[in-house]
Amino acid sequence: MTAFLALVRKELNSLFAVPTAYVALTMVALVTALIFFDHLRIYNQVLFLYATTTMGGFSSGEIPDYINLWDTVFAPVMETLGLTLIGAIPLVTMRVFAEERSRGTDELLLATSLTPTTIVVAKFAVTFLFVTLMMAMSFIYPATAIQRGGLGLWHLTSVFVGLTLHAIALASIGLVCSAFASTQLVAAVSAWAVAFVFWDFAWIHPFVSEGVAGFLDLISLHLRYGSFAEGIVSLANVVFFLGVVLVALAIARFSFDLRRVGA
Amino acid sequence: MSVGEPIAAQARPGRGVRIEARELTRRFGSHVALDGVSLTVEPGEAFGLLGANGAGKTTFIRLVAGLLIPSEGHLEVDGISPATSPARVQARIGFVMETSRLYPEQRVRGFLRFIAGARGLSRPEAVRAVEATIERFRLAPVATRLIGNLSKGFQQRVSLAHAFLHDPPLLIVDEPTGGLDPVQQREVQEILRSLRGQRTLILCTHDLNEARKLASRVAVLREGRLIADGLTQDVLGEGAVLELFRGSDEHRV
Numbered sequence: 001m002t003a004f005l006a007l008v009r010k011e012l013n014s015l016f017a018v019p020t021a022y023v024a025l026t027m028v029a030l031v032t033a034l035i036f037f038d039h040l041r042i043y044n045q046v047l048f049l050y051a052t053t054t055m056g057g058f059s060s061g062e063i064p065d066y067i068n069l070w071d072t073v074f075a076p077v078m079e080t081l082g083l084t085l086i087g088a089i090p091l092v093t094m095r096v097f098a099e100e101r102s103r104g105t106d107e108l109l110l111a112t113s114l115t116p117t118t119i120v121v122a123k124f125a126v127t128f129l130f131v132t133l134m135m136a137m138s139f140i141y142p143a144t145a146i147q148r149g150g151l152g153l154w155h156l157t158s159v160f161v162g163l164t165l166h167a168i169a170l171a172s173i174g175l176v177c178s179a180f181a182s183t184q185l186v187a188a189v190s191a192w193a194v195a196f197v198f199w200d201f202a203w204i205h206p207f208v209s210e211g212v213a214g215f216l217d218l219i220s221l222h223l224r225y226g227s228f229a230e231g232i233v234s235l236a237n238v239v240f241f242l243g244v245v246l247v248a249l250a251i252a253r254f255s256f257d258l259r260r261v262g263a
Numbered sequence: 264m265s266v267g268e269p270i271a272a273q274a275r276p277g278r279g280v281r282i283e284a285r286e287l288t289r290r291f292g293s294h295v296a297l298d299g300v301s302l303t304v305e306p307g308e309a310f311g312l313l314g315a316n317g318a319g320k321t322t323f324i325r326l327v328a329g330l331l332i333p334s335e336g337h338l339e340v341d342g343i344s345p346a347t348s349p350a351r352v353q354a355r356i357g358f359v360m361e362t363s364r365l366y367p368e369q370r371v372r373g374f375l376r377f378i379a380g381a382r383g384l385s386r387p388e389a390v391r392a393v394e395a396t397i398e399r400f401r402l403a404p405v406a407t408r409l410i411g412n413l414s415k416g417f418q419q420r421v422s423l424a425h426a427f428l429h430d431p432p433l434l435i436v437d438e439p440t441g442g443l444d445p446v447q448q449r450e451v452q453e454i455l456r457s458l459r460g461q462r463t464l465i466l467c468t469h470d471l472n473e474a475r476k477l478a479s480r481v482a483v484l485r486e487g488r489l490i491a492d493g494l495t496q497d498v499l500g501e502g503a504v505l506e507l508f509r510g511s512d513e514h515r516v
Binding site for chain 2 (some may be wrong): 002003005006007009010013014017018104107108109110111112113114129166198260261
């Protein structure tokens with residue numbers, strides 16, 4: 001446990017010693033704020049139009065059901081935030097293993113009492129901690145929308161859990177890419193590619209059988225994440241995201257064995 | 264321990280660990296980095312592993328440290344296989360790699376505390392060990408400085424210090440003076456001299472003078488094969504040395 005905590009402390013210090021962590025935090029917070037306020041502006045304009053003029057068969061002051069805070073502001077913001085994370089999280093994960101390997105410090109760690117499993121778990125834990133912080137920072141505006149829109153605390157919690165699980169799954173994908181990549185750039189690009197592929201399989205539906213399409217939907221990050229955004233906390237979705245984390249942990253751990261025996 | 268003291272007198276056999284390699288082979292794809300090497304390093308011995316670049320020296324010590332698994336053959340450190348029980352072997356080893364294998368963004372004291380923690384030392388033990396090591400390796404003037412800002416000589420001292428924190432019975436040192444100026448080389452060699460005797464030392468180098476100064480016994484590798492193994496004065500005697508290295512370099516050219 002002492003060795004694990006020592007590595008966690010070192011990883012936290014290393015993470016905040018480089019500008020990429022701050023860039024990623026700022027990027028996500030900024031993009032969320034921009035998208036949120038832009039949608040809010042549009043929502044207010046539409047509300048004003050409906051309130052002051054007669055349009056689309058609705059008389060002045062009568063606002064149709066589909067013009068609401070949820071559909072006009074919150075849902076698109078969450079959708080865009082999910083995509084933004086695909087761009088931002090690999091910036092954080094790319095260095096975690098790839099930097100150690102390029103500097104040769106991975107062997108420095110392995111030559112201490114740290115086992116490969118401890119190294120992998122500690123690095124995943126610190127990254128998840130950072131990603132959760134990132135989500136908390138970027139969640140301020142959507143949280144305001146949910147509260148103001150009267151969606152309630154349960155919905156708020158559901159969305160935050162979903163967003164964090166989605167981010168953690170993306171971080172896991174990024175960490176696996178970093179564990180196998182020779183450079184940080186390769187780690188980031190491969191993480192973006194894998195995450196985009198797993199984001200949504202709807203585009204492939206016309207080309208595959210119904211069975212295959214159904215299976216691909218099961219592993220679609222977009223559909224799993226979207227369910228939380230709707231306020232539905234399904235055990236299957238939680239298990240799916242935790243499964244992604246476990247598989248990623250196992251693959252990253254395997255990369256150490258591969259290096260010991262590999263060519 | 265004085266610098267000029269004969270090597271044999273400084274060594275104290277019986278302490279340290281015993282390393283035994285039998286027909287040790289390691290391949291990287293089709294390249295054979297180590298080819299059927301058999302040798303034994305006795306407890307307390309200062310053992311020099313010589314050879315040109317690419318001869319297989321680093322592969323051998325990485326196998327000893329459990330960082331690689333042999334393709335064939337048998338290797339034991341105090342009766343423990345580094346391939347199957349790397350953690351047990353690593354607990355007995357201090358491994359000094361090249362200077363660049365440090366964290367340049369960390370401060371010297373912070374780095375040593377991290378390594379002490381990673382070695383499983385409790386906080387009070389770690390503080391004691393770090394302060395004693397800083398004093399022993401004369402790192403006090405740079406203890407609060409960033410490793411990346413230190414001279415190569417100091418970086419190498421930090422590297423030696425980190426390997427020594429848990430007082431290991433086996434110290435493996437890979438190219439300890441590579442890239443250092445003559446004054447820094449002398450400083451590092453003096454530190455290594457002072458560390459011998461109480462533990463097994465494996466010195467991996469292509470600097471023959473360094474091997475003469477620090478090792479009581481040497482083995483020479485060429486293209487992964489063991490071509491000489493014996494007392495330093497016998498193997499590195501006049502005339503024999505260049506012949507040992509020549510074949511390898513000519514082949515590489």
